Amino acid sequence: MTRNASLAAGATIVALFAIVAAIGPAIAGVDPLAIHLSESLAPPSAAHLLGCDALGRDVFARIMYGARLSLGVSVSVVALSLLVGSLIGGIAGISRGWIDEAIMRGVDIVLAFPGILLAIALAAILGPGIVDLVIALSAMGWTTYARLVRGEVLSLREREYVHAAETLGAGTGRVLLAHLLPAMAGPIAVQATFGVGGIIAAEAALSFLGLGALPPTPSWGNMLDAGRAFILVAPYLTMAPGVAIGLAILGFNLLGDGLAQLAGTRS
Amino acid sequence: MTRYFLRRLGALVPVALGVATLTFAMIHLVPGDPVVAMLGETAAPADIQGLRHALGLDRPLGEQYIDFLGGLAKGDLGESITYRRPVTRLIAERFPATLELTIAGLVVGMLIAFPLGVIAGAKPGGAGDLGAMGFAILGISIPHIYLGPLLMIVFSLDLRWFPLTGRGGWSHLVLPAVTLGTALAAVLARMLRQSLIVVRESDYMRTALSKGLGPMSALLGHGLRNALTSVVTLVGLQAGALLTGALITEVIFSWPGVGRLLISSISARDYPLVEGCVLTFALTYVVVNMATDLVYAIVDPRVRL
Numbered sequence: 001m002t003r004n005a006s007l008a009a010g011a012t013i014v015a016l017f018a019i020v021a022a023i024g025p026a027i028a029g030v031d032p033l034a035i036h037l038s039e040s041l042a043p044p045s046a047a048h049l050l051g052c053d054a055l056g057r058d059v060f061a062r063i064m065y066g067a068r069l070s071l072g073v074s075v076s077v078v079a080l081s082l083l084v085g086s087l088i089g090g091i092a093g094i095s096r097g098w099i100d101e102a103i104m105r106g107v108d109i110v111l112a113f114p115g116i117l118l119a120i121a122l123a124a125i126l127g128p129g130i131v132d133l134v135i136a137l138s139a140m141g142w143t144t145y146a147r148l149v150r151g152e153v154l155s156l157r158e159r160e161y162v163h164a165a166e167t168l169g170a171g172t173g174r175v176l177l178a179h180l181l182p183a184m185a186g187p188i189a190v191q192a193t194f195g196v197g198g199i200i201a202a203e204a205a206l207s208f209l210g211l212g213a214l215p216p217t218p219s220w221g222n223m224l225d226a227g228r229a230f231i232l233v234a235p236y237l238t239m240a241p242g243v244a245i246g247l248a249i250l251g252f253n254l255l256g257d258g259l260a261q262l263a264g265t266r267s
Numbered sequence: 268m269t270r271y272f273l274r275r276l277g278a279l280v281p282v283a284l285g286v287a288t289l290t291f292a293m294i295h296l297v298p299g300d301p302v303v304a305m306l307g308e309t310a311a312p313a314d315i316q317g318l319r320h321a322l323g324l325d326r327p328l329g330e331q332y333i334d335f336l337g338g339l340a341k342g343d344l345g346e347s348i349t350y351r352r353p354v355t356r357l358i359a360e361r362f363p364a365t366l367e368l369t370i371a372g373l374v375v376g377m378l379i380a381f382p383l384g385v386i387a388g389a390k391p392g393g394a395g396d397l398g399a400m401g402f403a404i405l406g407i408s409i410p411h412i413y414l415g416p417l418l419m420i421v422f423s424l425d426l427r428w429f430p431l432t433g434r435g436g437w438s439h440l441v442l443p444a445v446t447l448g449t450a451l452a453a454v455l456a457r458m459l460r461q462s463l464i465v466v467r468e469s470d471y472m473r474t475a476l477s478k479g480l481g482p483m484s485a486l487l488g489h490g491l492r493n494a495l496t497s498v499v500t501l502v503g504l505q506a507g508a509l510l511t512g513a514l515i516t517e518v519i520f521s522w523p524g525v526g527r528l529l530i531s532s533i534s535a536r537d538y539p540l541v542e543g544c545v546l547t548f549a550l551t552y553v554v555v556n557m558a559t560d561l562v563y564a565i566v567d568p569r570v571r572l
Contacts, residue, residue, distance in 0.1 A: 109285035113545075114507025114552040117514070121293055121545045124533040127304075201410045205515055208412045209530055224412050228519075235420050242413030250408035257404070 007258025013251030021071040024064030032061040032218045041234045050240045053223070054230060059240050062218035066241065069219050070248060073134060074199040078192050080138040085145025086188070092146070093153025094172060104150070107143050116140060116202045123211040133212045137199055148191055152184045186263040193259055197252030204245045220245045271564055275557055284336075286549045291335050294542050295328060305348070305536045322348075322539075344546070345539040349532070354543035358525055362547065364434055365524035368447060369513045371440050373502070375448030376455060376509075383452070384459025388494075389486055391464055399456060406453025411512055415446040415519035432521040443520045447512050451505055458501050462494035469493075496567045503559030507552050514548070 020027070039056035042048055050059035092103040110118065119140040126132035156162060157180065165179050206212035207221025215222050220241040227237030302319045303310070319325045323334070338344060344354040387399040422442060423431045429442050466472060467490060475485040514526030521527070529544035 105281070105285070108282060109289055112282055112286045112553050113289075113549050115511030115514075117507075117511050117545060117548050120511075120514075120529070120533075121290070121541070124541060125293055197408070204410055205412055209515070209518060210534065221412065224416070228416055231416060231420060232424060235424075238413075238416040238420075242410075242417065246405075246409045246413055249410065250404065253404060253408050 004258050004261055006254045007262060010251055010253070010255030010258050013247060014255050017067060017071060017248050017251055020064060021067045024067050025061070028058065028061035028064040030058045030061040032057060032065045033216050034058070041230060041237075043234070044236060051234065051236050053226065053234075053237055059223075059237065062223060063220070063240055063244050065218045066220040066223060066244065067248075069130075069213055069217070070200055070203060070245075073130065073137070073203050073213075074196045076134050077137040077141055077199045077203075078195045080134065081141035081195070082145050082188070082192055084138065085142035086149045088142065089146035089149030089151075090153060090176065093150040093157070094176065096154075100150070103146075107146055110140075110143050113140070116205060119202060119206060120209065120211060123206055128211060128214045130213060130217075133203065133206060136206070136211075137202055140202070141195065141199065144191060144195065145188070148187060149184065152187060153180055156180050156183050186259075190256055190260045190263060193252055193256040197249045197256065200245065200248050200252065204241075268564070272561060275560055279553065279557055282553055283550060286553060287336060287339055287546065288332075290542055290546050290549065291332055293545075294538055295324075295331065305538075339546075344543040347532070347540040348537045349535045349540070350537075354539050357528065357540065358543050358547050361523060361525045361528050364522060365513055365517065365526060367434075367440070368443055368516060368522055368524060369509055371444035372447030372451065372509055372513060372516070375444045376451030379448065379452035380455035380459060383456035384463065385486070385491065387456065387460040388463025388467075388490075389483065391460070396460070400460070403453040403456045406449045406456075409449065411446055411450070411515045412519065414449060415442070415516060418442045418446060419520075434522055443516050443522055446519065447509065447516045450512065451502075451509055454505060455498065455501060459494060459498060462497045463490055466490040466493050496563065499559060499563050499566055503556055503563070506555045506559065510548055510552055510555075 025032075034057060036052070036056035039048070039052045040054055042052040042056065044051040048058050048060065050063060053059055053062070088103060088107075092100040113121070119136040122136035122139055123133060126136060153176075157175070162175060162179050165175055170178070203212055203219070204221035204224070207219040208225045210222070210225070212221055213219035215226065223241040224238055224245070227234070227241065230237050302315055302322070302324060306314055306318060316325070323331060342355050346352065347354050347357055350357055383399040383402065386395040388396075390396060419431055419442065422428045429438050433439055463486065467486070471493075472485060472490055475489045476482065480488070511526075513524065514529065516522065517524045517526035518530055525544050525547050529541065529548070532540035532544060
């Protein structure tokens with residue numbers, strides 16, 4: 001029982017993040033879209049904990065709403081990527097032969113688009129908007145899970161207990177669901193946890209580039225972008241969303257590290 | 268070695284073709300009409316028809332595709348709508364800036380990662396390890412879009428050590444390179460630590476130590492060299508993150524590279540230029556991946572078998 005401080009710290013940050021996303025707007029109690037030009041660039045104070053942006057909108061309230069968007073988008077993207085990726089990877093691993101070959105060549109081509117390039121290109125063509133953002137990010141994210149699931153299926157199906165189940169007459173579907181899926185759950189959970197952190201960063205980057213959530217919708221990425229113009233007079237406009245993004249990603253990375261340690265010690 | 272090189276080069280062709288095809292498909296098949304997007308919903312149908320014809324978008328898709336591939340083979344990707352100049356020329360002008368930034372980021376990443384990884388791997392569980400790995404998890408978590416402005420506030424607005432934006436001499440390169448290299452440094456340091464820990468247990472390290480070598484010189488002289496092969500692999504794997512990191516870093520620091528060109532061409536709806544920039548990034552990545560495979564084959568002769 002070595003220290004699993006990562007797991008504890010990560011779980012705490014992620015739990016806080018989830019609570020903020022769920023009830024944050026109520027905590028803020030202020031409309032994040034309400035414009036008060038008289039409060040333009042007001043510094044942090046008791047009334048406005050994190051100050052106000054150029055249009056006099058309360059930054060704290062916008063950060064709270066941004067958490068909802070960030071978590072909502074990243075969890076949806078990971079869920080969609082995981083579903084599509086596991087399905088495609090599972091088909092490849094089960095069929096083997098030319099179907100596997102064809103699928104994996106397709107995956108290679110998608111992977112030839114580095115980092116968030118594919119999401120940038122798709123978001124540029126689909127146009128800005130939350131649904132298009134989720135589609136663009138998922139189109140980039142599914143390959144990781146496809147490769148992971150295919151690899152697991154290929155190695156697990158050679159295990160003795162799987163051969164035993166097949167000898168006893170279990171069909172492909174039953175082998176997959178009852179014998180392979182439980183064994184894969186650990187690595188998939190670890191990957192998906194890191195995945196959420198990665199998508200939070202990618203979503204923020206796309207919104208920062210003007211390809212994700214468009215103003216006035218508060219997203220951490222577009223707040224950071226808008227704050228850059230006032231970096232001299234109001235640095236807190238960049239610091240607040242920046243810290244929020246960094247902390248959220250840190251939380252999922254720590255949780256992922258912790259889960260990986262947990263899975264490692266068990267096997 | 269030559270045979271291995273040719274085999275890898277041969278494998279490059281289908282991937283490059285696939286990349287070109289997917290880029291073409293994205294621009295031409297994804298719902299949304301680029302011409303309408305360029306002219307606006309309210310444009311007159313005659314204008315829309317005119318521009319569509321001028322761009323060659325009214326021809327059969329197969330014909331456009333063949334033309335696109337033929338042009339690509341000749342290095343001709345059409346003309347930019349906003350600049351009225353050949354796309355390849357525009358990209359060729361910007362590419363050195365992107366390359367400079369990416370290489371600087373790689374160098375910074377390695378300069379930070381090596382000492383951290385060695386400190387952490389030399390004494391796992393010690394104070395140095397905790398500090399180095401704490402830095403690493405922060406480095407992985409802090410996004411470029413936050414680190415860039417943060418460095419700007421501290422080092423160029425407060426301390427006035429470096430210029431705020433733009434490209435010029437060495438001083439312009441420092442902040443963008445650190446912004447880009449930090450995440451790589453963090454990933455590399457973690458991996459280096461892991462390989463050093465594995466290497467420490469090996470027979471040749473025991474031999475080196477029993478020969479009378481001090482633990483540190485054994486680690487640096489024998490351990491690090493063997494840990495290097497995995498560093499090469501990881502740099503190859505991280506090349507993609509480095510390239511798109513450069514894209515974002517360019518936008519933050521107004522760095523005149525292909526990344527900033529891509530983002531400005533997206534907002535200008537200059538689709539030939541978007542297509543060219545996307546292709547440039549993807550093909551660069553594919554080539555870099557092949558290059559790391561080759562370096563790997565040189566470092567570790569077993570790969571060539």
